[in-house]
Amino acid sequence: MGQIFRPRANSFARIALLGLALLIVLPFCIGFALVRSPYLTGVDDVPHQPVPFSHQHHVSGLGIDCRYCHTSVEHAAFAGIPPTETCMTCHSQIWTDAAVLEPVRKSWRTGQPLRWTRVYDLPDFVYFNHGIHVSHGIGCTTCHGPVGRMPLTRQATPLFMSWCLDCHRAPEKYVRPREHVFDPDWTPPQNQFAQGRQLVHEYQIRVGQLIHCSVCHR
């Protein structure tokens, strides 16, 4: 009776062992990378909008304050998307013939609101409150990125729960003085930690309670 396996079976066996190890490890690595990739988080996605609204133009170019359009951000849970009326405060007078603004004018004529595509969409089992963050010194750009430099709005942060918790556990890394909350060009100072700790104390941010389930999952 001849040999069942030839010498090259040794190589097959080693490759199979390696393959087996990879077969166990690789799915975890791929899964780990995939769920954190922009492919699944939507970071840097630029969704299609009915009107190519440019934050860059309105914020950096014209210097409009965030609250001019997102009026409820300081007091309500939902920051709000401005109604057509807000657009028309200016655009009934300027760029009245611009083709890109035709959907806005149509909305104004017909009373049908514009169907903006939501960029930051949390699941409905998460209760997020804009007002509480703004009033405790969390600036727009910390979570929404450099909106003032975005020609089209894109998602700047992954919105992972661990991303939320990172700040809720150590808000001093991100908190800024209230007067700079709506400053699109604010950058953390050299002494962010010292200043942040000071502000956490001053604004009475109750760090120990911020990671309880009931804070968001109501």
Place this chain on the structure above:
Amino acid sequence: MSRDIEQRTDPERATVLRSDQDYASISRAISDSVLRPTSRGWWLGFCLSGLGVLIFIAAAGYLFYAGVGIWGVNTTVVWGFAIINYVWWIGIGNAGTLISAMLYLARQPWRTSINRFAEAMTIFAASIAGLFPILHLGRPYLFYWLAPYPSTMGVWPQFRSPLVWDMFAIATYIIVSVLFWYTGLIPDLATLRDRARSRAAQLVYGAFALGWRGSAAHWRHYERAYLILAALAVPLVVSVHSVVGYDFATALMPGWRSTLFAPYFVVGAMFSGFAMVIVITIALRAAFRLHAFVTPRHLDAMAKILLAASLIMGYAYGMEAFMAWYGTDADEWRQTVTTATGPYGPAYWGMLFCNVAVPQLCWSARIRRSIPALLVVAILVNIGMWLERYVIVVNILSQGFMPSQFRLYFPTVWDWATMLGSFALFLWFFFLFVRFVPMVPMHEVRKLAHDLGERS
């Protein structure tokens, strides 16, 4: 195993293997059941149990589609057949490891012929048991949240819950059982490789034999590895079923909050597991004419273990009732009285009859060596142990603290389909096992023959 220990162990040693067997006849008899063409009876059993597997898949599929409400569970009795069957199956699995590991450490020669299929039973039963905790989740697709992994949520499992310990216990148990079983298989796979005639069988068994040559160094490492695995498996099997006991014992429910549960569940598992091994042993012995390897001595020894376990179970039942009476907790005593006299009373008395009364027959050596009698006892014990879990899960839950919350549990057709489907799945696995794997460890039986030959 050093020979001096073996020789002083057992004057009955010779009776664990019929004396007409030599190395060649052992290898031939056992490997033939794998290498011979498939018999018609096997196909019949395989297809029939396969139909049952389809029922299981259908029941699970409809469960995933429609939700856990298709079962009879309600807001009071939140655990029904799924947990009963989970505990029952994991208990069945227990005995395989005890046979292969504990009896190995105890140098019991009657372990030799039965350990392979007992371990297979463990793997299949534990795997089926492992399905139920997933099936019974309301959102089964999120079961992996039980595993500690660096998630984007930044949350981890709650390590204070016995249900999380369950996940670790079952996963470890299945992995270690498979490793232990496979380690024991390697020399036998090499035998199959060498005896196989077809190229495909040579390749497959040769690949799984991992180049086993049977050299002295191989055997030395093998024996050491097997011993270490056996020594690991015994505390594992004890802790696995203790954890299953903690599922109940860490709760506040009267009738569950008992410190007795861990050892009582372990012994109960051994009890039902050995009963199942007896059923399987008798079936395989008849179907594959294993009379040379499975002798009345094996049945006798297993029946004795059954008897010992039933005495401990009787003690545990008695102690539960006694402590309820002896203690000062009114709920505990009410629970005990209602268990015996309430709507689930018949299950309780049936449990006592099957688990405590019937096994007392095993005091008689004639019963222990009578195949039909032992078969009946073993089947009744398996029914009794199922009833025990039924009493613990459904009966206790149905009557907690608040009388306004008292509810009865009525299993639906889907409860039954899942349960019967799980039996079929077990049988189906077993048909595959007996077809492709030597059901008796040839190398260990050959060693037994060697030791016997030296003594005579």
